[in-house]
Amino acid sequence: MKAAIITVGDEILIGQITDTNSAWLGQKLTELGISVVCKLSVGDVHNDITEGLAQCLDKADLVLMTGGLGPTKDDITKKALADFLGTDLYFHQPTFDRIKAMFEKLGRKMSDHHHDQCLMPTGAEILRNPMGTAPGMLMKYNGRRIISMPGVPFEMKSIMEQEVLPVLARESETVILHRTLLTCGAGETMIENSISDIVSHFPDYLSIAYLPAIGQVRLRLTAKGTDETELKAGLDEYTRKIAARIPELVYGYDESSLEQELQKICTENRLTVATAESCTGGNVAASIVSVPGSSAYFKGAIIAYANEVKSNILGVSADTLREHGAVSEQTVTEMVIGTLKALGADVAVAVSGIAGPDGGSTEKPVGTVWICAGNRDKQITYLLKSGKDRKLNIEAATVYSLIMLRRFILEQIS
């Protein structure tokens, strides 16, 4: 089965919001072995919606649409859908009753716009939306299917998970399997050269893609065919071969993350962790806390943005700050010691850098970041030379802080 995704809304075209719905939909369809052949974004324009539908239905058996069903006036998706299908809109009483009950429970009043949300193309099957007012709709067109859902991500996801994906799972045929090796600490080209002889011996059904991000490269292996057992065996074999070639770089697989792997290592080894942050402003701690269950090993953090906090709470000496500066190997080392004392953790990472755009000098340009990971007895440090962009510098400093923390812990427990 082939699928296409259409996202509707002027706000997407003018870039006022980033379309995350289609990435999520792409993942879910791919997991079911459904090929996504294209993604299209169109504005709140009647003809662009109907033409987009025609183009996508030309290539795909299934078109998933999101957006354009909200209660305010800028939405015309349903009218375009009805016209495309050659039908009318009718008032769907059960949806009205559901919205009414929902609002009564919340003690809110329905507006006229909610009345419009109950208009549906004749013949559409209504898909329950337990998270919001606008339901989803399933429509048939020349033996193909169109599913329209609201653009609010958690409403769309709820409809997909409860009403759409279970049905698609039962129907899918071609087998597409993925396996992703997560690496950190080396660039795309270096990795490609290290494993080129393995890749050149891939069987025909296997392919690889390199997905670089700051400090990390994901290697996505795809096996596509009909014999699931064969595909799975081949995927496993070549995943093992690649991992054995670059063991120091591979930190995990598939949907995992540095934070998740760190949590696994720490809880397995009963180590507690804390962070001390300057330029990242809490971003390392927030990354750690983004993983459910982080309270099992994460104690907390001192965000020492002002130098007086580095001195008063973390005990960085006045001499160190004066002689070496806040962005120095000495300062981050003292920050690790200080945060271990203050928060009572086993291991800590500290980071201090010049995020920019101001604050740089010839000796320490914007993007200079010192990182230290360690315990009371031993510390390792790293000088990151990032770039000029504040956001990217904070992101890079965060990723490398996690990499250093992981490296230190692995050294300790090995």
Next chain:
Amino acid sequence: MKAAIITVGDEILIGQITDTNSAWLGQKLTELGISVVCKLSVGDVHNDITEGLAQCLDKADLVLMTGGLGPTKDDITKKALADFLGTDLYFHQPTFDRIKAMFEKLGRKMSDHHHDQCLMPTGAEILRNPMGTAPGMLMKYNGRRIISMPGVPFEMKSIMEQEVLPVLARESETVILHRTLLTCGAGETMIENSISDIVSHFPDYLSIAYLPAIGQVRLRLTAKGTDETELKAGLDEYTRKIAARIPELVYGYDESSLEQELQKICTENRLTVATAESCTGGNVAASIVSVPGSSAYFKGAIIAYANEVKSNILGVSADTLREHGAVSEQTVTEMVIGTLKALGADVAVAVSGIAGPDGGSTEKPVGTVWICAGNRDKQITYLLKSGKDRKLNIEAATVYSLIMLRRFILEQIS
């Protein structure tokens, strides 16, 4: 002028990466008054690229493409472009010389893949990429233009800003102006009802879109026409009318953010700020620090994820934690007092909640978040009832912490 955007890459279709390039391009084109008529994502498939080009060139005078120019094997964009244009690829020596010099400077070795990066469709104008190996390309097709750029965001942005946008700026004709009112603390429907009579009197050239996010709704006004003076006057007039109707909700305009407005208020009033965070794990502090210049008013934060950190560093009393729990009005109030003492700030915000998925109870379900903002003399608190999703709960707790901090400061200085 009308434009279309094509992003190329299997990783976009299967949702392994979220396409942020097209949002950025949409913003930049819109600012120049160029209408973006559609965005299309296709895989690394020759025919999908050429068909996508044909469809987009049917609707647009300019097609911007990103992706598919990397040094690894999964990229075939240039071959598809050459075939579409009915031409060949040739070896572009200046690009080779540039990459060679770049690598020599870095002390790295060029690989064969970099040789492929020097192949260009005959007739293409080469656009300088100072940030990476693959240059951009400008091609003509039946009086229309195709621009192909690498998918790495900072490389693409650099080519756009230096080589493409200045040219487009000189050419653009139709005037499209936007003005966005940023609101926090009320829902889309409530706002729409409050201003419906103003909106119903909009002149024909003016339209409004409601862009909801957690705790915030952006109201985007668009004026489209030819007489820039008239459009600007109308946009200003109706922006003022709406802002005057809901003054307590409007916190800023256009590309600003809660964090930026907070920084403005604090620096103007010479107030220093600190945060004390449990469930958000540093995310409030990281949001504050994301704004350049935050060191002028942000002291730091105590991330008290473990209860012992709440007691030892923030001085939350054992009685409070025992009687009311870590997620309580009493605890967040003591956290504010404690962090003001520890970090020496004028104002602080504290947040403690149950992010989930575990840790909830009947009395305090997952999503329960207490927030307190205040100084040594006065504190205000807020009970946020968020949902079941950990990520959304952390995001909501972060936004409402900033909202409460802003509210407290505005009350104090008024």
